[in-house]
Amino acid sequence: MSLVIGLTGGIASGKSTVSNMLKEMDITVVDADVEARLAVDKGEPAYLKIIAEFGQEILLENGDIDRQKLGAIIFYQEEKRQLLNQIVHPEVRKRMMEKIQKATENQEELIILDIPLLFESKLTFMVEKTILVYVDRETQLKRLMQRNQLSAADALARVNSQMPLAEKVKLADAVIDNNGSIEDAKKQLIEILAGWGIQKTYQ
Ligand SMILES: CC(C)(COP(=O)(O)OP(=O)(O)OC[C@H]1O[C@@H](n2cnc3c(N)ncnc32)[C@H](O)[C@@H]1O)[C@@H](O)C(=O)NCCC(=O)NCCS
Numbered sequence: 001m002s003l004v005i006g007l008t009g010g011i012a013s014g015k016s017t018v019s020n021m022l023k024e025m026d027i028t029v030v031d032a033d034v035e036a037r038l039a040v041d042k043g044e045p046a047y048l049k050i051i052a053e054f055g056q057e058i059l060l061e062n063g064d065i066d067r068q069k070l071g072a073i074i075f076y077q078e079e080k081r082q083l084l085n086q087i088v089h090p091e092v093r094k095r096m097m098e099k100i101q102k103a104t105e106n107q108e109e110l111i112i113l114d115i116p117l118l119f120e121s122k123l124t125f126m127v128e129k130t131i132l133v134y135v136d137r138e139t140q141l142k143r144l145m146q147r148n149q150l151s152a153a154d155a156l157a158r159v160n161s162q163m164p165l166a167e168k169v170k171l172a173d174a175v176i177d178n179n180g181s182i183e184d185a186k187k188q189l190i191e192i193l194a195g196w197g198i199q200k201t202y203q
Pocket residue numbers: 010011012032033036066067068070071074081084085088089092115116117161162
């Protein structure tokens with residue numbers, strides 16, 4: 001049986017940075033954000049439902065979903081966010097389950113599920129252990145504004161649409177404090193895995 005670990009955090013807390021370290025260790029990572037993008041590709045069931053609910057004006061000229069426009073709606077309006085979640089999340093879960101099954105069939109020892117909303121969406125039943133990538137609120141907002149070129153208000157709306165990281169700390173089995181350097185985060189990751197009996201050579 002494969003060991004399934006959930007990797008979570010908040011927006012811009014450093015999940016991708018940590019999941020890249022795991023990929024470099026040749027560990028399979030299934031990324032919910034990637035699956036959520038695939039689920040809304042042109043013609044997919046969720047794509048059609050989004051148009052039905054949000055209207056044609058949510059599309060770019062080439063027919064793709066205008067992610068910036070959809071983000072500007074759902075990060076400011078909770079009921080619209082819930083509506084989008086109801087459309088996209090079941091598809092994401094289905095796609096992730098398929099990937100888990102494939103990795104299990106390949107007898108992979110370890111599978112990481114990178115799910116930003118693991119706790120909010122009560123998906124811990126999918127994993128055996130959880131790792132939280134934590135940063136303080138100030139660092140999170142600063143990194144988010146820098147990475148996505150967002151105003152303070154837009155960054156705050158995104159952070160406030162999620163469970164506070166201080167709350168997630170209480171729910172996680174292990175925490176990586178990513179306020180320091182990337183090297184520092186890497187050391188913590190290796191220690192956590194070693195503590196769970198997982199030894200991988202990091203290149
Ligand atoms: C709103 C959308 C169009 C914005 O797209 P964009 O390319 O700007 O952002 P991206 O998808 O890369 O998400 C970045 C981060 O935003 C946060 N986020 C995304 N959706 C949500 C949400 N519904 N609630 C809270 N946080 C969210 C996550 O931390 C995620 O890692 C997109 O995030 C989306 O379709 N969201 C709904 C699906 C979803 O919940 N995805 C998150 C994991 S399943």
